[in-house]
Amino acid sequence: MTLRQYEYALAVAEAGSVTAAAELLHVAQPSMSQQIRGLERELGVQLFARTPTGLVPTVVGRAFLREAEVAVSAARRARATARAGAEELVGELLVAAQMGFGTRQLPGALSALRRRFPRLEVTVFEEPSSAELDRLCRQGVLDLALMAACDRSPDDAHHLGDEEFVVVLGAGHRQLATDRVDLRELAGEPWVRFDRDSALDAVLLEVLRHNALTPITAARVSQTATAVRWAAHGLGVTLVPASAVPHGYEHLVRPVSPVVTQPVIAVLRHDSGPAETALLDLLRQETWDNSASFAPVA
Numbered sequence: 001m002t003l004r005q006y007e008y009a010l011a012v013a014e015a016g017s018v019t020a021a022a023e024l025l026h027v028a029q030p031s032m033s034q035q036i037r038g039l040e041r042e043l044g045v046q047l048f049a050r051t052p053t054g055l056v057p058t059v060v061g062r063a064f065l066r067e068a069e070v071a072v073s074a075a076r077r078a079r080a081t082a083r084a085g086a087e088e089l090v091g092e093l094l095v096a097a098q099m100g101f102g103t104r105q106l107p108g109a110l111s112a113l114r115r116r117f118p119r120l121e122v123t124v125f126e127e128p129s130s131a132e133l134d135r136l137c138r139q140g141v142l143d144l145a146l147m148a149a150c151d152r153s154p155d156d157a158h159h160l161g162d163e164e165f166v167v168v169l170g171a172g173h174r175q176l177a178t179d180r181v182d183l184r185e186l187a188g189e190p191w192v193r194f195d196r197d198s199a200l201d202a203v204l205l206e207v208l209r210h211n212a213l214t215p216i217t218a219a220r221v222s223q224t225a226t227a228v229r230w231a232a233h234g235l236g237v238t239l240v241p242a243s244a245v246p247h248g249y250e251h252l253v254r255p256v257s258p259v260v261t262q263p264v265i266a267v268l269r270h271d272s273g274p275a276e277t278a279l280l281d282l283l284r285q286e287t288w289d290n291s292a293s294f295a296p297v298a
Contacts, residue, residue: 161288170234
């Protein structure tokens with residue numbers, strides 16, 4: 001048995017036919033058929049059954065394919081590791097960041113990663129929902145997820161640092177005269193909030209309730225930068241991670257009392273390779289305490 005035969009069998013299971021699998025892998029259909037038949041003869045079992053809708057794995061075939069997928073993944077990781085040693089790492093890295101977290105740290109780490117591995121293609125997206133991020137991590141869809149720690153966080157998550165939350169005030173707001181805003185002084189203020197399923201909105205609600213404040217919703221937004229801009233224009237105050245404050249708004253930002261922080265973690269897929277490991281190391285080197293950047297100007 002060869003690794004190529006494993007890859008062919010997995011492709012047939014995915015495509016539902018030898019012809020489609022051959023097109024998928026850019027190989028000749030007769031060659032793939034011969035390899036599948038040879039694999040079945042060597043194993044002494046039938047891996048696929050022909051049905052009106054195409055080829056489907058048999059019970060034995062499904063069991064075999066599970067192990068074949070493990071073997072193929074291990075081989076790919078081994079190849080990637082060898083190439084990484086020669087600084088020739090290629091492929092795609094899929095990264096998801098929980099909205100508002102790591103906004104300043106992730107670009108620097110990704111830039112350093114690209115300089116180290118220029119042939120690596122990195123895809124990054126933001127996800128507001130911690131539940132959705134958790135689901136994608138458990139399904140093995142993501143290579144690395146950057147998020148706030150929560151009850152569902154896996155035991156093997158890597159703690160990177162703590163994000164301190166800050167309040168954004170409108171120009172001329174009375175609390176700009178203070179070094180740190182007592183949250184109870186914001187009683188009766190309208191708030192610029194986030195989507196209802198957003199982890200950021202959950203943090204805001206918890207903070208307000210903990211300080212016996214009733215939220216008055218001025219507006220809901222989907223992005224932290226939008227919340228900051230709208231708060232700066234006086235629509236209402238908002239609470240965001242310090243690293244999510246866009247450049248140019250620092251003079252309208254104050255730390256809060258009591259201090260509000262969230263641990264930030266990185267979750268790697270279980271069969272993580274050298275690219276994910278390198279990105280994790282780079283994220284650990286980033287500065288996670290950003291609240292000192294918002295001290296009022298004397």
